[in-house]
Structure formats: structure tokens, C-alpha cells
Amino acid sequence: MTEIPKEEYLFKCTSACAGCSSSLVLRYVLKAAGPDTVLVMPACCTSVIQGIYPNTAMNVPVYNVAFAAAAACASGMSAAFRAAKKSTNVIVYAGDGGTVDIGIQALSGAFERRTDFLYICYDNEAYGNTGMQRSGATPTGARTTTTPGGKPDTKKDIDRIVEAHDPPYMATACSAYPHDLFKKVTKALSIRGPKFIHVLAPCPPGWRYPTEQTVEMGKLAVKTGMWVLFEREYGKVTINGPSRAAMIKPLPVEEYLGPQGRFKGISREAVDALVSLARRNAKRLSLEEEGVC
Amino acid sequence: MRQRLAVSKPMVGACGETGSWRVFRPVVDREKCNQCGLCEMYCPDQAINEEFEVDLGFCKGCGICANECPKKAIAMVREEK
Numbered sequence: 371m372t373e374i375p376k377e378e379y380l381f382k383c384t385s386a387c388a389g390c391s392s393s394l395v396l397r398y399v400l401k402a403a404g405p406d407t408v409l410v411m412p413a414c415c416t417s418v419i420q421g422i423y424p425n426t427a428m429n430v431p432v433y434n435v436a437f438a439a440a441a442a443c444a445s446g447m448s449a450a451f452r453a454a455k456k457s458t459n460v461i462v463y464a465g466d467g468g469t470v471d472i473g474i475q476a477l478s479g480a481f482e483r484r485t486d487f488l489y490i491c492y493d494n495e496a497y498g499n500t501g502m503q504r505s506g507a508t509p510t511g512a513r514t515t516t517t518p519g520g521k522p523d524t525k526k527d528i529d530r531i532v533e534a535h536d537p538p539y540m541a542t543a544c545s546a547y548p549h550d551l552f553k554k555v556t557k558a559l560s561i562r563g564p565k566f567i568h569v570l571a572p573c574p575p576g577w578r579y580p581t582e583q584t585v586e587m588g589k590l591a592v593k594t595g596m597w598v599l600f601e602r603e604y605g606k607v608t609i610n611g612p613s614r615a616a617m618i619k620p621l622p623v624e625e626y627l628g629p630q631g632r633f634k635g636i637s638r639e640a641v642d643a644l645v646s647l648a649r650r651n652a653k654r655l656s657l658e659e660e661g662v663c
Numbered sequence: 664m665r666q667r668l669a670v671s672k673p674m675v676g677a678c679g680e681t682g683s684w685r686v687f688r689p690v691v692d693r694e695k696c697n698q699c700g701l702c703e704m705y706c707p708d709q710a711i712n713e714e715f716e717v718d719l720g721f722c723k724g725c726g727i728c729a730n731e732c733p734k735k736a737i738a739m740v741r742e743e744k
């Protein structure tokens with residue numbers, strides 16, 4: 371097993387909700403990145419939980435920018451560091467709203483310019499910071515404050531949008547597998563060019579489950595096949611262990627949807643839509659891994 | 664350069680003592696504990712150290728440690744007012 375450094379770059383304690391998986395993700399991202407790192411943060415939960423001015427819980431420089439500008443800001447920052455012959459890691463840490471909806475043009479632009487940075491999207495599948503409004507990443511059938519009857523549309527597949535930019539490295543991760551996340555961030559930072567990591571971050575108040583089930587929920591998402599852990603390195607896909615097991619024998623999807631209040635009263639059609647989309651994605655990825663397409 | 668920039672300084676407890684949020688407090692049973700370290704690994708707020716002592720000044724009482732403990736060595740006990 372990989373040795374994880376003991377140093378913490380996220381001090382006790384942010385004002386995140388009890389059981390917040392974003393704090394857990396950020397803890398391991400910063401452990402992997404080390405002290406020579408700059409975080410760029412658009413408006414998201416993490417930009418409001420840092421602390422009360424003039425104090426902050428972050429022990430690395432953080433630059434808080436406007437929602438749509440994170441990747442553009444990181445582009446300039448990275449160019450300046452490289453011009454000064456510094457190898458400082460530039461990491462964008464953005465929520466799903468700041469990635470799939472509002473920040474997508476800046477993200478696309480930065481990837482097209484081949485900026486040397488790492489973009490991490492922690493995905494709680496709604497705008498959690500403002501009280502769980504629907505985002506492009508909300509899955510079918512999930513109740514949010516703006517879709518009280520369940521979202522009728524499907525989740526936007528940001529991984530395939532990013533893949534179209536042909537980045538040298540992209541991966542998905544989940545907060546319930548911190549070792550896997552640590553390894554992926556370390557690998558991403560060792561590669562030059564634009565990198566993307568999409569992390570599933572279960573959210574207790576938004577998904578409406580008890581706080582102690584945060585890690586369990588992440589594991590269930592992977593084990594039921596609703597979230598696939600994979601890496602794409604220079605176009606070559608590798609599906610990671612837990613997801614490989616889930617593709618052979620997935621748990622029933624009800625075990626993942628059942629404990630979540632946001633899926634209460636979900637219709638049979640919506641469940642079928644969720645499952646068929648997940649199975650189709652898994653099939654496509656395993657074919658890509660075999661080199662068929 | 665201007666003298667007064669809006670720059671925050673890193674410190675422990677930048678958001679105050681979040682332990683006051685807690686309703687249930689984790690209590691570690693040393694007899695049952697096999698020191699696997701999962702509680703320390705999964706704590707979002709690093710309120711559990713390597714000796715598996717809980718920092719009650721910051722523990723928000725989410726209960727992830729008790730839920731993930733394979734030996735069920737952590738019990739969540741209601742805080743007395």
C-alpha cells in the first residue's frame with residue numbers, strides 16, 4: 371500500500387458540515403500535492419468553509435476567484451510560474467456547478483491551450499453551497515430544491531467532454547477510496563500538461579442521508595456500478611480494482627438509492643434510466659480498455 | 664505595494680471550535696481496537712490522531728469513524744448538556 375505522508379495542509383478545522391466528503395477529498399489532495407502548491411477556487415462549498423478573515427484553515431496559498439474564471443485564472447498562474455522557472459503545482463479545486471455548468475468554457479479553453487495544471491472537480495451532484503439546487507451533474511430522478519419532483523434530464527457526462535480535449539491524464543475517483551485518490555493525484559502531478567480528476571463527493575445534507583454514511587455511500591456508488599473508477603493515460607483506459615469487481619457482479623442499485631432521501635419516491639422509469647446509463651458507460655469503458663473502440 | 668492586502672493567515676481553529684456542534688461523541692474502546700487506522704484515515708476533519716485519541720475541541724460528531732470501524736470499537740455517546 372502506498373505510504374501517505376503524515377503532514378496535513380488543511381488545518382483543523384474547516385466549517386464544512388459534519389460528515390463532509392469534500393474536506394476528506396481536499397485533505398488527501400493536499401497530502402499528495404505537498405507544500406509547493408497553489409489552489410485556485412471558484413465559488414463552491416470549499417470557498418466558504420476556509421475560515422473567518424483574517425484566518426484560514428488552508429496551509430497552502432488559495433486564490434478565490436469568480437465562478438466562471440477558475441481555469442482561466444489557473445492558466446495565467448501556471449504560465450507565470452513556468453516563466454519564472456518554478457515547478458509549483460497549480461490545482462483548481464472546483465465543485466460540479468463550477469465545472470459542468472458555469473466554468474465549462476474556461477475549462478475547455480485551458481485544456482485547449484495545454485495549460486500545465488490539474489483540475490479537480492468534486493462532484494456532489496448539485497449546488498450544495500447555496501442549498502442544493504439542480505446542476506448539470508444532478509442524476510435523473512434526484513430531488514433538489516429546484517426539481518422537487520425529481521430531475522427529468524440525465525447527468526451531463528463531463529468525463530467525455532474532457533476526453534474530447536485529449537488530455538494526457540484524466541481519472542475519476544471517489545472520496546470513499548482515499549488511497550486511490552492519493553495515487554491518482556500524485557500521478558497526475560508528475561505529468562506535464564492539463565490533467566483532470568473527477569471525484570464523487572457524497573453530501574449528507576444534500577443527498578439526505580445520515581452523516582455517518584458518507585464513506586459507505588461512496589463505496590456503494592462504486593459497488594453498484596453507479597460510479598466507475600478509471601484512469602485514462604495518453605488515451606489508454608484502465609479500470610480500477612473496485613469498479614472491475616462491480617462490473618462482474620454489481621450490487622443491486624436499490625442499496626445505493628434507498629438510503630438517500632433525494633431519491634425518495636423515484637419512479638421505476640427513472641431507476642431504469644439510471645441503471646441503463648450506468649451499464650452503457652461501463653460497457654463503453656471496458657471496450658475501450660480492451661482496445662475495441 | 665499596498666500595505667493592507669486582504670490576505671488570510673493559516674491557523675488551527677480558523678472557524679472556531681467546531682466541537683460545539685456535536686450531538687454524539689465518539690468513545691474508543693481500547694480493548695476492541697486493533698489499530699487498523701481506518702477511523703483516522705476517513706475522518707474528514709482529522710480530529711483523530713495516530714494514537715486514536717479524539718480531539719473533542721474539533722470533532723463534529725459525524726460518526727463516520729464509528730460506522731467504518733471494522734471491530735465496532737467506537738461508540739457514539741450522546742453529549743450531556
